[in-house]
Amino acid sequence: MNITWYIVLSSLLFATGVLGILLRRSPLVILLCLELMLNAGNLALVAFSRMVGNEQGQVFAVIVMVIAACEVVVGLGLIVAIFRRRLPLNVDDLRELRG
Amino acid sequence: MEAVVFFVAAIGALGGAIGVIAMRNPFYSVLALIVHLFSLAALFLLLTSAFVAAAQVVVYAGAVMVLYVFVVAYVGGGGESAWEPIPGQRFLAPLLGIALFVELSIAVLGSALKALETEGPDVKAGFGDPAAIGRLLLEKFLLPFEASSILLLLAAVGAIVLAARRQETNA
Numbered sequence: 631m632n633i634t635w636y637i638v639l640s641s642l643l644f645a646t647g648v649l650g651i652l653l654r655r656s657p658l659v660i661l662l663c664l665e666l667m668l669n670a671g672n673l674a675l676v677a678f679s680r681m682v683g684n685e686q687g688q689v690f691a692v693i694v695m696v697i698a699a700c701e702v703v704v705g706l707g708l709i710v711a712i713f714r715r716r717l718p719l720n721v722d723d724l725r726e727l728r729g
Numbered sequence: 730m731e732a733v734v735f736f737v738a739a740i741g742a743l744g745g746a747i748g749v750i751a752m753r754n755p756f757y758s759v760l761a762l763i764v765h766l767f768s769l770a771a772l773f774l775l776l777t778s779a780f781v782a783a784a785q786v787v788v789y790a791g792a793v794m795v796l797y798v799f800v801v802a803y804v805g806g807g808g809e810s811a812w813e814p815i816p817g818q819r820f821l822a823p824l825l826g827i828a829l830f831v832e833l834s835i836a837v838l839g840s841a842l843k844a845l846e847t848e849g850p851d852v853k854a855g856f857g858d859p860a861a862i863g864r865l866l867l868e869k870f871l872l873p874f875e876a877s878s879i880l881l882l883l884a885a886v887g888a889i890v891l892a893a894r895r896q897e898t899n900a
Contacts, residue, residue: 631735634838634845636776639739641833643746649826650750653819658755658801662762665793666746669769672781680776681842683850688778688857689865689873695781695788696877700884702793706800707888713804714894 636677644670655720657712661705668698735775741768759797766790778857 643666650663672691679687712719745765752758766789773782815821837845855861866874 631731631775631848632846633849635735635739636772637837637845638834639742639772641837642830643742644833645826645830646743646746646750648829649822650746652822652825653750656755658797658804659749659758662749662755662758662797665762666749666765669766669789673769673772676773676776676778676781679778680849680852681844681847683852683856685778685857685861685865686869688781688862689870691778691781692784692862692866693870693873693877695784696881699788699793700880702796703884703888704891706796707891709800709804710892714892719804 633677633681637674640670640673640677643667643673655722657705657709657719657721660721661702661709664701664705665698668694668701731775734771738768738771738775741765742772755801756798759794759801762797763790763794766794776857777852780857780859780862783859 647663647666647670650666651660654660654663672694675687675691675694679685679691709719712724717724742765745761745763745768748761749758749765752761766785770782770785770790773779773785
């Protein structure tokens with residue numbers, strides 16, 4: 631398979647993640663869509679690493695995975711904190727910081 | 730054979746991604762994301778990156794998704810309100826998504842990178858196996874490796890501080 635196929639698939643997955651963030655209101659699902667976008671980026675990194683024939687892009691992908699894990703941990707901690715304070719779990723209701 | 734595996738994995742990845750954004754119940758969204766992650770691991774194997782594929786299955790589909798399942802079980806999936814702060818958001822969003830995909834595709838296909846049309850150069854047998862990645866992580870990329878370990882520690886402490894039950898002041 632040509633590398634182009636992987637890159638087009640990766641951009642399709644990225645666009646799906648963006649669409650989810652625009653459509654959904656639950657912060658849990660928005661975090662899941664962020665994961666989709668990060669994974670699309672990972673697929674592109676690994677595909678380009680194969681194209682160049684060099685493993686450094688794969689190291690980059692592993693680091694992106696670590697960053698994604700950190701983002702998930704902090705995001706889920708925030709969601710649990712929001713739930714504890716009995717605030718609505720809806721990004722459109724939590725808009726006090728929006729001028 | 731390789732094309733068959735690619736298309737099966739690509740359909741799995743795309744179906745999982747669409748399932749994440751289409752499911753009403755967040756629990757099913759998490760399950761769809763697990764399908765997506767396993768398909769991506771198969772794609773990584775096709776791209777001869779065994780270590781990234783293994784890390785994808787063990788770290789992502791294993792550990793991170795268990796965290797998600799626990800939080801979904803704790804918070805519970807409620808229905809989402811139909812109120813839209815921007816009128817017509819439900820119809821504008823797919824247009825923007827398609828526009829982004831078209832734009833990315835134009836950027837990739839119009840990039841004139843000749844190697845995109847190949848399967849990449851022939852690589853030796855150990856390409857992307859744990860030994861090669863580990864050598865790169867501990868020699869060339871030692872600083873990012875250590876920085877990401879500190880970041881993981883900070884994230885764990887931060888999550889505990891954020892989610893811990895406060896005893897006296899619960900404003």
